[in-house]
Amino acid sequence: MSLTPEEVARILDLLERSHFDTLEYEADGLRLIARRGVGPEPGVAPSAGQNPATPPSATPPETSENVPAPRVSAEPPPAVEEGSFAGDASDEAGSVVKAPTAGTFYRAPSPGADPFVKVGDTVVSEATLGLLEVMKMFTAVKAEIGGRIEKVLAEDGDFVEYGQALFVMAQAD
């Protein structure tokens, strides 16, 4: 089974109008991942029989019959400071992004995918920096201001508290 371009467009529209940043749809061997916001998208090698949909919005969806192979990252893992159940990092220069809810912190939209951001990346205001999950319910961690990611203070999979410092950002000039 595959989705028609119109169906994909409808799904993207639903995502657009919702509060969510990521949508994952999986059924009958088809996996659709749609993601809002800027940042590098993992490349997907087209496989036989794939019918790439025309992107109706800025972020093209990925459709594939097979789950895309995880991208091997050539960069070293980003610097992560000791931070689980930590304080508010009030001694940090720059702007601190705090957890809007308690929950399990994820740096990437799905297991094995590239993280939303790494140290050194520049993001716009409202960009998704990570996800917080509580009982399979996801909330996006967003940058309040545009700027550069200076530090990542929690690790992928950590349980973080409400208000816990997750990222330090330097304001964009």
Place this chain on the structure above:
Amino acid sequence: MPIRRVLVANRGEIAARTVRTCHTANIEAVVVVSEADRTGLAARLADRVVCVGPARATDSYLNAHVIVAAALAVEADAVHPGYGFLAESAEFAELCEQHDLVFIGPSPDVLRKTGDKIEAKTLARAAGLETVPSSTRLDSAAHAVEAASDIGFPVVLKAAGGGGGRGIRVLHSATAMGDAFQAAAAEADASFGIPDLYLEKYLERARHIEVQVLGDSHGQVIHLGDRDCSIQRRFQKLVEEAPATSLSRNLREKIATGATDLASLLGYEGAGTVEYIVDEEQGEAYFIEMNSRIQVEHPVTELLTGIDLVAEQLKIASGEGLDISQEDVSLKGHAIECRVLAETPYEFVPSPGRIDCWSPPTFAGVRVDTHCYTGYVIPPFYDSLLAKLVVWGPDRTEAIRRTRQALREFHVQGPATTIPFLLDVMHHTDYVEAKFHTRWLERIILERPDQEGVAHAGD
């Protein structure tokens, strides 16, 4: 299954008290807090603290999912829900079960049955308890008027989805029914998420008397005596005592047996309380509801029996059978609890803010359950309970004298408290002679703030 680590899902004095009992039993205690409670006493005493949300209870203490997530993250074995908040939430208990967390309390099924106040009465009758004449679930104010006429005024409108004095309105005639129905339904909805109401006959000169029960997973059920909680303002208890006075021996036995029979019928596990309204003139006790949680006023029972009810909750939850039989339970002396609130005496206007000096009484027979300390800032987001002053004496007269002394030595600087008001209650001849009922506080003390009947002429 031994419990090694408990997640305390509550705040204030009960959270501090639960942490303390866990530690006494060599069990680790992790406390969830809202942002406003990071500096609370429970947080200071706990082994670990997890901030689960902002001050608003809906986003923190009532957020079942985030609390369970926190419990799993800290690898707790069990969750203690305290009282209020999610303590009687079947959904929360179920969520715990689904995630292999022991919920310290009865099963979701029992919570559902006792949580539905109409069903609870049906079950109580099945267990042989008397109930006041009451209606079915009410569809409308018109239905309520009809039911009220059948039952006979005065009647009381009550929330079907929960107790604790919320969503209650007393009516003496049908005229105010429309407004009362609306207001009660709104309050019930806000408190329990269920706007459903029912009606009961209202007994004006009655006492609110309840029985403490304990049940284990082996089917054993015992009672730990009764308590009188008639001193109420707007259906909120202010002063409680144990044992209840002026109960005939027959009636005392009857309510205790009724309570254990109901608990047995339910297969009740944990600590619970069966509440009655007692019509002294008729010499009859009517079941009104069962509270499937530890209650605020549990310390009076603890002082009489020497049994730590929270410790018993932990033992029961770990699968251990009760190691106390009914014959082992002995009730010695008399205990009185005064709820010290951060409210102005008599007007009961909330008074949050910084406690500049917190100096509670401490002498033989005096127990103070509190989360307060000098320098603590009382957050404005939660209830106003500062402390429970619980005093024991070998008899009621002595308990009253010691309570007066304890209140005189209870110094709080900063917020206004109800201590002066409590002192007046302790000096009132009606209280001393145990001549009160559920409307007494409002009618006698509050409608007459010039303190008719109060004698401060020493002890």
